[in-house]
Amino acid sequence: MLFSRRLILGLAMAGTLAGALAFPALAGEGPTEIDLFFPVPVDGKLARDMGTMIKEFNETHPDVKATAVYTGSYDDTLIKTRAAIKAGKPPSAVIMSANFLLDMQIENELTNLDALIKADGTTKEQFLGQFFPALQGNAVINRSVYGVPFHNSTPLLYVNADKAKEAGLDPDKPPQTWAELTDWAKKLTRREGDKVTQWGLAIPCAYDYCGWMMETLTMSNGGRYYNEEFGGEVYYDTPSMLGALSWWNDLIAKHKVHPPGATPGPAVSTSFISGNAAMIMLSTGSLTYVRDNAKFAYKVAFIPRNVRNAVPIGGASLIIPAGLEADRQKAAWTLIKWMTSPEKSGWWSRATGYFAPNMAAYKTPDMVEFLNKNPDAKTAVEQLDVAKPWFATYKTVPVRKNLEDEVMLVLNGKKQPKEALAAAQKAADETLKPYNAETSLKLP
Amino acid sequence: MSLAEPAALPVATSAAPRLDVMKRFTTRFKASLPAYLLLLPSLIFLALFTYGAMGRVFVDALYQRTTPKAPVRFVGLDNISAVLADPAFTGAVVNNLIYAVGTAVPSIALALLFALALSRTNVVSSALRAALFLPVLIPMVAASALFMFVFLPNVGLLDYYIGRLLPVLPNWLGDGDIALYAIMVITVWKNAGYYMLFFLAGLQAVPEDVMEAAHLDGAGPYMRLRHIILPELKPTFLFVTVIAILNAVTQVDHVFVMTQGGPSNSTNLVLFYIYQQAVEHYDVGKASAATLLTLAALMSLTALSFRTMANREGGP
Numbered sequence: 001m002l003f004s005r006r007l008i009l010g011l012a013m014a015g016t017l018a019g020a021l022a023f024p025a026l027a028g029e030g031p032t033e034i035d036l037f038f039p040v041p042v043d044g045k046l047a048r049d050m051g052t053m054i055k056e057f058n059e060t061h062p063d064v065k066a067t068a069v070y071t072g073s074y075d076d077t078l079i080k081t082r083a084a085i086k087a088g089k090p091p092s093a094v095i096m097s098a099n100f101l102l103d104m105q106i107e108n109e110l111t112n113l114d115a116l117i118k119a120d121g122t123t124k125e126q127f128l129g130q131f132f133p134a135l136q137g138n139a140v141i142n143r144s145v146y147g148v149p150f151h152n153s154t155p156l157l158y159v160n161a162d163k164a165k166e167a168g169l170d171p172d173k174p175p176q177t178w179a180e181l182t183d184w185a186k187k188l189t190r191r192e193g194d195k196v197t198q199w200g201l202a203i204p205c206a207y208d209y210c211g212w213m214m215e216t217l218t219m220s221n222g223g224r225y226y227n228e229e230f231g232g233e234v235y236y237d238t239p240s241m242l243g244a245l246s247w248w249n250d251l252i253a254k255h256k257v258h259p260p261g262a263t264p265g266p267a268v269s270t271s272f273i274s275g276n277a278a279m280i281m282l283s284t285g286s287l288t289y290v291r292d293n294a295k296f297a298y299k300v301a302f303i304p305r306n307v308r309n310a311v312p313i314g315g316a317s318l319i320i321p322a323g324l325e326a327d328r329q330k331a332a333w334t335l336i337k338w339m340t341s342p343e344k345s346g347w348w349s350r351a352t353g354y355f356a357p358n359m360a361a362y363k364t365p366d367m368v369e370f371l372n373k374n375p376d377a378k379t380a381v382e383q384l385d386v387a388k389p390w391f392a393t394y395k396t397v398p399v400r401k402n403l404e405d406e407v408m409l410v411l412n413g414k415k416q417p418k419e420a421l422a423a424a425q426k427a428a429d430e431t432l433k434p435y436n437a438e439t440s441l442k443l444p
Numbered sequence: 445m446s447l448a449e450p451a452a453l454p455v456a457t458s459a460a461p462r463l464d465v466m467k468r469f470t471t472r473f474k475a476s477l478p479a480y481l482l483l484l485p486s487l488i489f490l491a492l493f494t495y496g497a498m499g500r501v502f503v504d505a506l507y508q509r510t511t512p513k514a515p516v517r518f519v520g521l522d523n524i525s526a527v528l529a530d531p532a533f534t535g536a537v538v539n540n541l542i543y544a545v546g547t548a549v550p551s552i553a554l555a556l557l558f559a560l561a562l563s564r565t566n567v568v569s570s571a572l573r574a575a576l577f578l579p580v581l582i583p584m585v586a587a588s589a590l591f592m593f594v595f596l597p598n599v600g601l602l603d604y605y606i607g608r609l610l611p612v613l614p615n616w617l618g619d620g621d622i623a624l625y626a627i628m629v630i631t632v633w634k635n636a637g638y639y640m641l642f643f644l645a646g647l648q649a650v651p652e653d654v655m656e657a658a659h660l661d662g663a664g665p666y667m668r669l670r671h672i673i674l675p676e677l678k679p680t681f682l683f684v685t686v687i688a689i690l691n692a693v694t695q696v697d698h699v700f701v702m703t704q705g706g707p708s709n710s711t712n713l714v715l716f717y718i719y720q721q722a723v724e725h726y727d728v729g730k731a732s733a734a735t736l737l738t739l740a741a742l743m744s745l746t747a748l749s750f751r752t753m754a755n756r757e758g759g760p
Binding site: 075078079082107194195199205206207259260261262263264266267270271274276395397398401404405406408409411412414434435437438 | 510511513514592593596597598599611612613615617618619620621704705706707708709723724725726
């Protein structure tokens with residue numbers, strides 16, 4: 001026979017392989033097995049810290065066996081979570097970028113956590129009360145809790161103190177208003193003829209970062225960026241955003257103190273470290289990187305205001321995807337509560353540079369000692385008093401990109417702020433149309 | 445040719461009378477059964493992971509949901525016309541055309557130049573070949589991460605050297621007019637060494653006696669290149685061109701890592717547009733429609749080029 005031993009062996013192997021693919025380890029008696037999807041938005045060491053954290057959880061919780069699954073960036077984590085939900089195998093918990101929650105809730109992909117909170121015998125108010133008020137906006141949708149803040153950030157102004165002193169400025173009194181900041185940037189810009197050898201100020205603009213910085217500038221100019229109560233509206237074509245974008249454009253085109261074009265976050269932090277930019281606006285998430293690499297004295301300060309002090313938050317929340325069995329849901333809830341407790345929250349904050357969302361974390365002895373040693377980490381926490389939620393709409397990413405593409409044209413000198421914002425508004429309204437058709441424009 | 449034959453060969457020997465089609469079919473099937481069984485494992489996986497996925501794209505391209513909570517419904521060709529009407533898609537197609545021509549031509553020209561210069565094997569040329577081939581071994585993602593630092597405005601390697609010569613330093617990846625060309629430089633850098641291999645192989649096929657005869661007839665280096673080497677390399681050219689164009693459509697790792705299609709969509713290529721539709725817009729219908737359009741374009745291109753190749757080979 002032609003198909004004798006070898007063929008049968010081959011078929012058997014293929015069969016086993018297919019079987020192994022189709023029926024992964026059938027769950028028997030024992031601890032509830034759960035998966036946690038986690039992104040690493042800053043640097044590789046986080047993956048090891050997460051391993052340490054989950055190991056400790058498993059040792060102290062014999063009835064649950066959690067596995068941490070690394071899923072790439074924030075955006076990748078959203079993709080992988082959605083793919084897993086579509087395949088009918090949702091992960092039990094996910095560390096999800098805080099502004100993706102609304103979009104996921106609209107798509108029915110999130111578990112409402114109210115029942116789990118109630119089952120613990122606490123009220124929603126008590127539960128949320130543990131966290132900084134600024135973080136609650138991105139965790140609560142339609143008065144129901146959908147996420148638990150895990151690690152968060154705000155934008156900061158980083159100042160090269162040595163360069164400031166050289167220019168006759170006092171780094172202990174960093175600029176507080178846009179006027180002062182513009183003045184500082186002018187004094188900190190060095191030129192050789194037409195060529196700039198040192199920029200006064202650099203603000204990052206790449207997809208994701210650009211929208212966040214626009215929200216930062218718009219908020220400090222009195223604006224809102226989006227409707228916090230309803231996912232179908234953004235306020236792009238408004239005086240507050242026009243002022244913000246015009247000022248950014250002036251820094252480049254009129255004052256010539258900001259590098260032209262769209263510069264991504266890593267390029268901005270590198271140019272600060274190398275002394276090429278004397279001041280930058282960046283996330284608190286970069287603080288550890290700057291602290292470890294800057295060979296000069298630096299200061300961090302609040303984002304200066306034009307109308308008011310206000311900044312958006314950034315970072316991620318823990319969520320439970322929809323469609324999970326009850327026992328896994330319960331196990332995931334245990335894990336989430338443990339990870340966001342004051343001790344763990346503080347530990348994670350010290351390891352990563354993000355601030356701890358749980359207010360009680362700052363009363364733990366370890367944290368008090370850490371802040372005494374690193375007073376710059378305190379600025380981010382203090383700025384939380386004026387922080388507001390991160391923009392979240394139906395289809396957050398495309399709606400944000402509608403604005404970012406136009407902002408990039410302005411920074412490259414291809415469009416004027418006014419017409420760019422009008423175009424962005426038009427594009428965003430188009431993206432939001434299906435959602436409005438189902439909500440605000442669905443009339444009886 | 446001969447590779448495809450064996451499965452059918454037994455039929456010829458054990459062929460039944462022509463009239464009995466049914467019987468002939470069963471005999472043929474019986475004879476080739478072992479072959480099919482041997483192919484079965486691969487066929488299962490091909491069906492599951494290649495053709496199954498392609499079939500799914502066909503189906504998905506025909507469905508769409510109008511509002512977030514509405515169920516998906518059959519919309520026919522609406523997705524395709526929506527994609528064609530999307531300025532981001534047409535922009536991506538234009539970018540991709542510029543990108544394809546702008547990467548294929550220089551990388552093929554460089555590859556030919558390298559191959560001609562290094563066609564004789566000795567220690568130096570072997571070392572140089574290895575050096576030129578090195579970029580091929582570096583994964584695109586790693587290369588992109590590397591080049592991000594080369595292109596860093598003001599402090600990057602490029603600005604560090606060129607900065608002395610230019611009055612204003614360009615923002616290589618942040619300026620919409622330059623970003624696409626910056627991306628193209630990486631592709632050329634990465635692919636020229638790979639295509640060089642094909643030309644080196646092609647040069648081995650140039651008949652030695654013809655070259656000698658030309659030499660004796662007093663043909664100079666240019667004449668030999670123009671009238672002997674280049675015509676002999678025609679099939680290689682055709683093959684490399686097809687590969688280069690396919691690469692221009694299917695390799696977008698560097699766009700993903702370095703620019704995400706920006707600034708303002710100036711480096712958005714077709715495959716990245718599909719990714720954006722599927723992932724950012726969460727619009728499977730439109731992503732599938734764009735995939736179908738791309739597949740159709742690529743397949744007709746490949747068919748055309750292979751037919752040309754077949755014609756060439758059949759000719760004198």
